[in-house]
Amino acid sequence: MPDDLNWAIGGEAGDGINSTGKIFAQALSRAGRHVFTSKDFASRIRGGYTAYKVRSSTERVESVVDRLDILIALTQRTVEENMDELHEGSVIIYDGERTMMEDFEAPEGMIGLPVPLKRLAEDAGGALMQNIVALGAACEVANFPIENLDEALEKRFGDKGESIVANNRQAARLGEEHVVEELDHDGFDYDIETTDNDYVLLNGDEAIGMGAIAAGCRFYSGYPITPATDVMEYLKGRLERYGGHVMQAEDELAAINMALGAARAGARSMTATSGPGIDLMAETFGLVATSETPLVICDVMRSGPSTGMPTKQEQGDLDMLLYGGHGEIPRFVVAPTTVSECFHKTIEAFNLAEKYQTPVYLVGDLALAVTEQTFEPEEFDMDSVEIDRGKLVDENEIDSWLNDSDQFQPHFPAADGISPRTLPGTSGGAHMTTGLEHDELGRRTEEQEVRIEQVDKRNQKVETAQEEENWDYREFGDSDADTLVLSWGSNEGAMREAIGFLDEADIDVRFLSVPYMFPRPDLTEEIEAADEVIVVECNATGQFADVVEGDTLTRVKRINKYNGVRFKADELAERITEKLDATQEVPT
Amino acid sequence: MSSDVRFTDFKSDKQPTWCPGCGDFGTMNGMMKALANTGNDPDNTFVVAGIGCSGKIGTYMHSYALHGVHGRALPVGIGVKSANPDLEVMVSGGDGDGYSIGAGHFVHAVRRNMDMTYVVMDNRIYGLTKGQFSPTSREDFETATSPEGPKQAPVNPLALALAADGSFIAQSFSSDAQRHTEIVQEAVEHDGFGFVNVYSPCVTFNDVDTYDYFRDAIVDLDETDHDSSDRDAAEAKIMDDDTEYQGVIYRDEESVPYNERHGLDENMAEIPDGAPEDATDLVREFY
Ligand SMILES: Cc1ncc(C[n+]2csc(CCOP(=O)(O)OP(=O)(O)O)c2C)c(N)n1
Ligand code: SF4
Numbered sequence: 001m002p003d004d005l006n007w008a009i010g011g012e013a014g015d016g017i018n019s020t021g022k023i024f025a026q027a028l029s030r031a032g033r034h035v036f037t038s039k040d041f042a043s044r045i046r047g048g049y050t051a052y053k054v055r056s057s058t059e060r061v062e063s064v065v066d067r068l069d070i071l072i073a074l075t076q077r078t079v080e081e082n083m084d085e086l087h088e089g090s091v092i093i094y095d096g097e098r099t100m101m102e103d104f105e106a107p108e109g110m111i112g113l114p115v116p117l118k119r120l121a122e123d124a125g126g127a128l129m130q131n132i133v134a135l136g137a138a139c140e141v142a143n144f145p146i147e148n149l150d151e152a153l154e155k156r157f158g159d160k161g162e163s164i165v166a167n168n169r170q171a172a173r174l175g176e177e178h179v180v181e182e183l184d185h186d187g188f189d190y191d192i193e194t195t196d197n198d199y200v201l202l203n204g205d206e207a208i209g210m211g212a213i214a215a216g217c218r219f220y221s222g223y224p225i226t227p228a229t230d231v232m233e234y235l236k237g238r239l240e241r242y243g244g245h246v247m248q249a250e251d252e253l254a255a256i257n258m259a260l261g262a263a264r265a266g267a268r269s270m271t272a273t274s275g276p277g278i279d280l281m282a283e284t285f286g287l288v289a290t291s292e293t294p295l296v297i298c299d300v301m302r303s304g305p306s307t308g309m310p311t312k313q314e315q316g317d318l319d320m321l322l323y324g325g326h327g328e329i330p331r332f333v334v335a336p337t338t339v340s341e342c343f344h345k346t347i348e349a350f351n352l353a354e355k356y357q358t359p360v361y362l363v364g365d366l367a368l369a370v371t372e373q374t375f376e377p378e379e380f381d382m383d384s385v386e387i388d389r390g391k392l393v394d395e396n397e398i399d400s401w402l403n404d405s406d407q408f409q410p411h412f413p414a415a416d417g418i419s420p421r422t423l424p425g426t427s428g429g430a431h432m433t434t435g436l437e438h439d440e441l442g443r444r445t446e447e448q449e450v451r452i453e454q455v456d457k458r459n460q461k462v463e464t465a466q467e468e469e470n471w472d473y474r475e476f477g478d479s480d481a482d483t484l485v486l487s488w489g490s491n492e493g494a495m496r497e498a499i500g501f502l503d504e505a506d507i508d509v510r511f512l513s514v515p516y517m518f519p520r521p522d523l524t525e526e527i528e529a530a531d532e533v534i535v536v537e538c539n540a541t542g543q544f545a546d547v548v549e550g551d552t553l554t555r556v557k558r559i560n561k562y563n564g565v566r567f568k569a570d571e572l573a574e575r576i577t578e579k580l581d582a583t584q585e586v587p588t
Numbered sequence: 589m590s591s592d593v594r595f596t597d598f599k600s601d602k603q604p605t606w607c608p609g610c611g612d613f614g615t616m617n618g619m620m621k622a623l624a625n626t627g628n629d630p631d632n633t634f635v636v637a638g639i640g641c642s643g644k645i646g647t648y649m650h651s652y653a654l655h656g657v658h659g660r661a662l663p664v665g666i667g668v669k670s671a672n673p674d675l676e677v678m679v680s681g682g683d684g685d686g687y688s689i690g691a692g693h694f695v696h697a698v699r700r701n702m703d704m705t706y707v708v709m710d711n712r713i714y715g716l717t718k719g720q721f722s723p724t725s726r727e728d729f730e731t732a733t734s735p736e737g738p739k740q741a742p743v744n745p746l747a748l749a750l751a752a753d754g755s756f757i758a759q760s761f762s763s764d765a766q767r768h769t770e771i772v773q774e775a776v777e778h779d780g781f782g783f784v785n786v787y788s789p790c791v792t793f794n795d796v797d798t799y800d801y802f803r804d805a806i807v808d809l810d811e812t813d814h815d816s817s818d819r820d821a822a823e824a825k826i827m828d829d830d831t832e833y834q835g836v837i838y839r840d841e842e843s844v845p846y847n848e849r850h851g852l853d854e855n856m857a858e859i860p861d862g863a864p865e866d867a868t869d870l871v872r873e874f875y
Contacts, residue, residue: 030875200874210870216859219671221663242864243854245670250696254663257656261667264654265634265675266857269667283657291654380871385863405601423857424652424668424675430630432600432646434655443602444647444655 003058005142005192006067009131010051010081011074013042019156020072020131021052022372024138025201026152028056029374031144032195036061036493037203037372038566040081041311049077058193061373062338062493063569069190070141072134076104086110091141091188093134111188113137115178124171132168136175142190146176199374204342204364204490205230207380208298209238211346212270214385217296218244219262219269221255223277226310227369228300231272252277256284256297263293264433266423268350272298272362275317276307282325285359287435289329289458292411292419294353294390296346298362300369301489303564312564313366315489318543321361322518330458332356332465333517335363337474337492340379341515342368347385352469355390356418356461363517365538367566368490393420398428407431409440413453417460466519473512473521481508483580484530486523486556488514488544490566491536497569502576509576517547524552534559534579538566557583595624598633600650606641611788611799614762615709616645618786619678622772623651628676636665638681638690640716642709642788645680659690662697662706669704671856673847676776677704684714687723687743694745698752698781703845705775705782708745709762711790712797719793729796745785746826746837750819755780755843757822758836761802762788767810767834774836780843787832802832809835817841 009020018039025035036055042048053068055061068085071078072093079092086092088109094101096114106112115137117130124133132153139146153168202210209231212220220239222232236246244267249255255271263269273281278299288295301317303309321333332352336345342364349360393401401409401420410431412419419440422429433442439450474492477485477499487495492513502509510530514520527533527548533556535545542558549556559575561567598620606612623633630651637646639658646653652675656664665679686694686708697706713731714720720733724745728737749757756778760768768786775782787802814835815821822838825831847853 198875200871202874206874213870214863214867216864218856218859219667221667238870240851244856245850245852247666247670249663250692253660254666254693254696257660257663258667258670260656261636261654261664261669262671262856263667264652264664265668265671266855267671268856268859269671284660287657377871377875382863382867382871385867387859387861424634424672425632425855425857427631430633430650430652432635432649432651432653432655434646435657436655442653443600444644 003193005056005069005190006053006065007056007070007138007142008051008053008068008082009072009074009134010049010078013048013050015050015074016131017050017052020135021054023149023152023156024135025054025372026155027148028054029199029201030151031148032197032199033058033192034060034199035201035372035374036063038064039370049075049081051078051081056192058195063497064566065570066568070138072131072138075100079107083107089188093137093141095130113141113179113183115175117175120174120178121171124174125167129168129171132171133175136172137179139172140176140179141188142192144192145194146172148194198377200377200380201372201374202339203230203370203372204336204339204368205300205370206234207339207342208272208346208362208364209234210380211343212350213238213242214343214382215347215350216268216387217270217350218242218267219247219259220244220271221247221249221258222271222273223249223252223255225274225277227302227366228272228274228277228298230369231298231300252280253284256281259295260284260288260293263295264291264424268354270296270298272300274300274302275304275320278317278320278324286325286327286329288359289331290435291433292357292458293359294357295359296349296353296362297359298364300364300366302366309564313538313566314562314564315365315538316543317363318517318547321363322547330358330462331518332358332360333363334360335488335515335517336368337489337513337515339368339371339373340375343380345515351386351388352465355388356465357390357421358461363489365489371490391418391420393422393426393429395427398422398426402428403441407441410442411438411440411454411457413440413457416464417457418464462519471516471519471521473514475510475512477511478508479510481510482531483507483509484526484533485509485511485536485576486514486533486544486548487536488517491538494567494569494572495536498572498576501570501573505577507577507580522551523548527552527554532580532583533557534576536567536572538562593624593629595620597630598623598649598651600648602647604644604648606644607792609791610641611711611762611790612642612645612709614765614768615707615786615788616648618760618762618765618768618772619680619707620649621769622776623676623678625769625773626776632674633676633678634668636661636668636677636679638685640682640685640714642680642682642715643685659685659688660693661685662690662693665704666697666700666702669702669847670852673703673852674855678707678776679704680707680709682715683708683710683712683724684722687745691723691743695748695752698749698754698783700846701755701780701843703780703847705772705784707772707784707786709788710745710785711788711794713790713794715790715793726796744826749783750823750826750838754783754838755840756782756836757826757838758784759834760784760786761806761834762786763799764834767808771836778839778843780840780845805832806834807831809833809837
């Protein structure tokens, strides 16, 4: 059996699937194994199929694969939904005493383990612990020392009291013992390794929240929306510890305007939402840019348009982020590609916002946001965090930015496009700003020369940034390969693993994962050096592919997925192979 | 804050483009006087304005100021005050701005009770877009978009504020300079959300709710036995459709503003050079 273990628990929403899955993931991570989790969830609170999947290995894991070794099925539907991923020898743990599962028979070639989850949970102190009984059984199947569960249970239930923790430990052991004593367990021989490594386990939304605090964010306002809500829930209570505040606004219009207000008062400030919220924020987005307010606006994309599929993956907002809003709006669009990059790019987003006094879109996608992954804690190195507040002018320097009438010039058309900035409270710095076109003092104007000067000044910031910052890509695979694959956002992980699968089939690829959507790296040279260029993204029309074609004046091939599910590594390898075969088959 | 501030220090050198006689002149003068009288100066004051003739106020005043998008001035003010509670925050806009496109924010700002002042220049018409009916227009008020009147009940902003548990609800008339200034001043001094609806006539598009009309109709609460701490009495005044009242209608003496309830007392502009000292604790939580 491979060391790679693919485990899942599935049932109905409301069955405690998420917390059970998380406990198992944490237990594996604490036992020094790498973990990558994914969630299938429906947009409802009770009912509807839900699953939490954990892939684990001693090697680093970057994506999901089409394979399931152990499945805890609380409902029959769970088995049906995962049929494609189950294989010969897969173990299915279920409660044969439950009416809805009593007629269940494991499909041909698979091993069904009927464990009386509810009854054993009651023996341990309460039916609620039935999932924990199943976890204990799974530990035995995987030959994973059950002690590893203990700390995870402590973490989950510690604040409910020691007796609850003890009951849960007992429940897990009853599950384990039942497999040992009552069931024939010769059919499976998993023996997963543990190591001494200490990993941290977190998802993209949490990494964004942590990055925001590290970067000195002090004010967050947001309106709940899947899959961005976790950012707000992470920050609530934590931001306050550092002197900040999380405000749940009445809607997204309020959220972005509050964040704008806090930013003008000098706080590093952020809001996060998903596509529908970005639509609502669009008008104020223009105001943020014209008033030259530093603001980080995070869009955690989900499937659209309209309310679309709120709990499903998509990368469909790129056009809106690049071009959305009336008039022409200078902006930065930064799109982290992994969970740890969510942390680093968030910090970068705050620095960019303040250095250039410009709104920054920080773009995540659902797959990145809800996926938990293990990392070495050093990847979140707090000591290396640098804060750049840009051209912040205090009382001592203010004289050089006043005009002849001692008025401060917040929109002074400096050559690099970046004006000085005073925060309210700075004496002598009082000024106004407005979304109306304005002069260097912030006063409304329709004078043609001033209009041109201010538009050019704002756009100049992008050019300055293009020169001063490093808008690079991340490179993987074989840099001399004829096939070039490009992607953005969460596809990086699956694509990195796909390189391995392709390698086994003797296909070399060069893979560039692009974390900057605007400004972005110029890929002309890379594209010209390749015979085949394929752009991979989770949308129907290929928005990033369009951008690449426009930038490089070269036609690219597209691999798109828009059924609401992220790419899997093996699937991606297959689709790339197909694309290449199709190319070769073109008749001459 | 300096003690020798005069209200003219809050004046910018930009000449207002309001029509001669517009009520907004008086409204603005009262706001500037109220700020100066309460010991503020332009460098510690933040004025947020909405869109409309009324919203131009930020341009004509001198202070830290932001002229935002239509209807969203209140959330901006809330953000400013949260981030730096030392600032005196004053938000201003029109009846269209505040009670139509921004009505949602109005109700939530009232119940949030942030320590700031909201002055609405209520001319019962859309001025800047040249004379359409507004949410406070009378049911039979004829305009280009309501040739036979809007045929819908006007919004009663004071009632909205009371229903949302407003802690300071007042009304004034822009041409009664002294009373208007006093009332705004009380709103500034109030610990919480100080809301003042100001009758600020539009001399160009509204020939019904005119200076003469208000002058005749207004009853000053100071000349009655109204007790502004009595919520029931306030409700009776607010629901009385036949009289235009001027004065502080309701004041909750026990009001504790949002910023105080949430312990917002630091200036959030001050952040360390790198990550906070104990930031590695944040990473450790994920073990
Ligand atoms: C989103 C949006 N919709 C419409 C407008 C056009 N608009 C500008 S001012 C205004 C009405 C202003 O009325 P009010 O708030 O009563 O202010 P007044 O001009 O009467 O002082 C409207 C509808 C706009 N600027 N933005
Ligand atoms: S149109 Fe009316 S509200 Fe606008 S400036 Fe003229 S008088 Fe004032």
